[in-house]
Amino acid sequence: MATGVRMTDATVVSRSRPASAWRRLLRRKLAVFGLVLIAIVVVGAVFAPWIAPYAPEEQHFDGLTIEGAPLPPGGAYPMGTDLLGRDLFSRILFGARTSLIIGVVANGLALLIGTLVGITAGYFQGWIGAGLMRFTDLMMAFPALLLAICLAAIFEPSLWIVAMVIALVNWVQTARVIYTETTSLATRDFIAAERTMGAGTGRILFRHILPHLVPTIIVWGTLGISTTVLLEATLSFLGVGVQPPTPSWGNIIFENQTYFQSAPWLVFIPGAAVLLLALAFNLVGDALRDVLDPTQRGRG
Amino acid sequence: MAAYLARRLIESLLILLGVSFITFFLLYVLPADPVRQIAGRSATPETVQIIREQLGLDQPFIVQYGRYLGGLVQGDLGRSYLQKTEVAELVWSRLPATLLLMVAAIFCELLIGVTLGVVAALSRGRPLDHVVMVGSFVAVSAPQFVVSLLLLYVFAVKLGWFPIGGYGTFAHLVLPALTLGLLGSGWYSRMMRSSMIDVLRQDFVRTARAKGLTRGRVILRHALPNAILPIIAMIGIDIGVFMGGIVVVESVFGWPGIGQLAWQAIQRVDIPIIMGVTLVSATTIVLGNLLADIICPMIDPRIKLR
Numbered sequence: 001m002a003t004g005v006r007m008t009d010a011t012v013v014s015r016s017r018p019a020s021a022w023r024r025l026l027r028r029k030l031a032v033f034g035l036v037l038i039a040i041v042v043v044g045a046v047f048a049p050w051i052a053p054y055a056p057e058e059q060h061f062d063g064l065t066i067e068g069a070p071l072p073p074g075g076a077y078p079m080g081t082d083l084l085g086r087d088l089f090s091r092i093l094f095g096a097r098t099s100l101i102i103g104v105v106a107n108g109l110a111l112l113i114g115t116l117v118g119i120t121a122g123y124f125q126g127w128i129g130a131g132l133m134r135f136t137d138l139m140m141a142f143p144a145l146l147l148a149i150c151l152a153a154i155f156e157p158s159l160w161i162v163a164m165v166i167a168l169v170n171w172v173q174t175a176r177v178i179y180t181e182t183t184s185l186a187t188r189d190f191i192a193a194e195r196t197m198g199a200g201t202g203r204i205l206f207r208h209i210l211p212h213l214v215p216t217i218i219v220w221g222t223l224g225i226s227t228t229v230l231l232e233a234t235l236s237f238l239g240v241g242v243q244p245p246t247p248s249w250g251n252i253i254f255e256n257q258t259y260f261q262s263a264p265w266l267v268f269i270p271g272a273a274v275l276l277l278a279l280a281f282n283l284v285g286d287a288l289r290d291v292l293d294p295t296q297r298g299r300g
Numbered sequence: 301m302a303a304y305l306a307r308r309l310i311e312s313l314l315i316l317l318g319v320s321f322i323t324f325f326l327l328y329v330l331p332a333d334p335v336r337q338i339a340g341r342s343a344t345p346e347t348v349q350i351i352r353e354q355l356g357l358d359q360p361f362i363v364q365y366g367r368y369l370g371g372l373v374q375g376d377l378g379r380s381y382l383q384k385t386e387v388a389e390l391v392w393s394r395l396p397a398t399l400l401l402m403v404a405a406i407f408c409e410l411l412i413g414v415t416l417g418v419v420a421a422l423s424r425g426r427p428l429d430h431v432v433m434v435g436s437f438v439a440v441s442a443p444q445f446v447v448s449l450l451l452l453y454v455f456a457v458k459l460g461w462f463p464i465g466g467y468g469t470f471a472h473l474v475l476p477a478l479t480l481g482l483l484g485s486g487w488y489s490r491m492m493r494s495s496m497i498d499v500l501r502q503d504f505v506r507t508a509r510a511k512g513l514t515r516g517r518v519i520l521r522h523a524l525p526n527a528i529l530p531i532i533a534m535i536g537i538d539i540g541v542f543m544g545g546i547v548v549v550e551s552v553f554g555w556p557g558i559g560q561l562a563w564q565a566i567q568r569v570d571i572p573i574i575m576g577v578t579l580v581s582a583t584t585i586v587l588g589n590l591l592a593d594i595i596c597p598m599i600d601p602r603i604k605l606r
Binding site for chain 2: 134
């Protein structure tokens with residue numbers, strides 16, 4: 001994969017204790033920056049009804065100029081208003097909910113599918129493994145965005161459908177990484193020992209292999225949220241994602257795109273929000289990879 | 301080599317077969333009924349039934365898939381019921397524009413990515429390295445539509461250096477290619493940096509230095525050609541990212557390629573066109589990966605053929 005997690009036995013041997021991993025994470029400036037950004041977005045999303053000065057759907061009589069154009073940032077509307085005279089700041093706050101819900105739900109699902117496929121293919125090998133991995137290769141041949149567009153066009157897009165669509169196209173990379181790790185784990189002595197002692201397949205998979213995969217799952221889970229947030233924003237920008245009036249950072253841009261030359265803030269404020277949130281998860285994910293995978297240390 | 305080629309070729313064909321199956325399956329399970337779209341709302345059930353039989357849509361799934369596959373082999377991508385034209389015709393007429401953009405974008409990606417990657421590797425651990433790496437993070441985290449609209453706003457609307465959109469001259473090509481190039485360079489620069497750092501540690505580089513060659517010559521003639529190999533393999537993967545990106549970039553810049561075609565089809569829920577574009581993109585991705593697998597062993601004899 002492009003980001004190429006390096007997998008050696010060392011990954012498996014040293015499972016750093018969570019507390020020390022956390023401390024090492026906090027020593028990295030970029031990771032802390034990412035965590036702070038994420039915290040801001042989470043607080044904004046959770047407390048949106050209390051922080052937001054107005055309701056996100058409320059159309060203000062004084063929210064448009066006499067000519068009917070949106071208001072620039074400042075005054076009663078800190079980020080300006082959109083083409084319907086709604087407060088952009090309130091919509092951004094509620095849009096954060098959409099991004100986070102999709103980020104967590106879609107990515108969680110993708111992670112679950114990817115882990116199940118990868119662990120099954122990696123442990124059983126044979127025709128099950130080969131079949132599953134050929135299917136994964138097949139999914140790799142589709143451009144994720146186009147496949148998501150097809151799926152979104154088929155189903156009536158809603159928040160949950162969008163989350164499901166994103167999960168359906170995003171599990172592939174996780175499956176590949178988990179597959180590679182499981183194959184190397186499955187050949188190791190302690191697994192053979194367990195098997196000799198009569199442990200069942202379920203026990204080996206969930207008690208012995210899965211725990212060793214946790215660092216990888218955490219890393220890919222974090223990086224995956226970034227991909228998910230970007231994909232949701234892009235789908236919504238194209239009009240096949242989360243549908244208005246539910247605010248999402250992508251569909252705010254979609255709705256206001258025609259005004260973009262005269263009211264650029266309507267495009268660039270939500271755009272910056274998407275970028276910063278995706279950046280935050282990428283920074284944290286990358287730092288986690290360094291912290292949790294000792295073979296990566298010193299390479300950064 | 302011949303056996304390897306034959307195997308990779310067969311694998312690629314199998315993947316394409318799978319791709320066609322999934323595409324058709326999605327078309328088949330679709331709730332949007334093409335017959336209703338042709339016949340209109342007021343059609344009687346009898347008319348609907350006749351059109352359904354004419355189109356062969358009353359046949360079982362496997363029969364329909366067989367016919368679809370037979371058409372695909374002959375370059376038939378099906379019909380757009382809304383536009384009343386062949387999808388293949390639409391796609392072929394727009395493919396050259398997309399391929400032009402693709403070549404230009406990959407050129408930009410490589411130029412920006414490789415240069416920044418080498419610069420970062422050579423200044424490893426110093427501020428310049430950190431700036432390049434943070435920049436690469438921003439590049440991989442930036443949504444395509446935001447970057448394309450930003451470049452459009454700054455360089456076309458405000459500065460007026462480039463046309464706002466369209467096709468035809470070199471000036472039209474710059475902004476879309478630069479958007480894709482800037483975004484894609486993020487991965488390339490990270491990859492190039494780590495590859496360069498690995499190569500610079502190796503014995504042959506030390507030997508070249510010990511021979512008394514200048515630093516510039518060691519880097520350009522000895523280290524760079526070796527460090528750049530993994531990048532070439534990556535172009536194959538990158539085509540997949542590119543094929544997704546064109547939908548956004550082409551529609552923002554009004555570039556008349558298959559991405560814009562897909563975007564226009566999305567607006568009208570013209571599924572056969574979306575599927576056609578998906579199929580063509582998937583084929584491009586498979587061919588790109590195949591090409592990378594063929595080229596890499598040719599330029600680097602150390603790569604073992606599986």
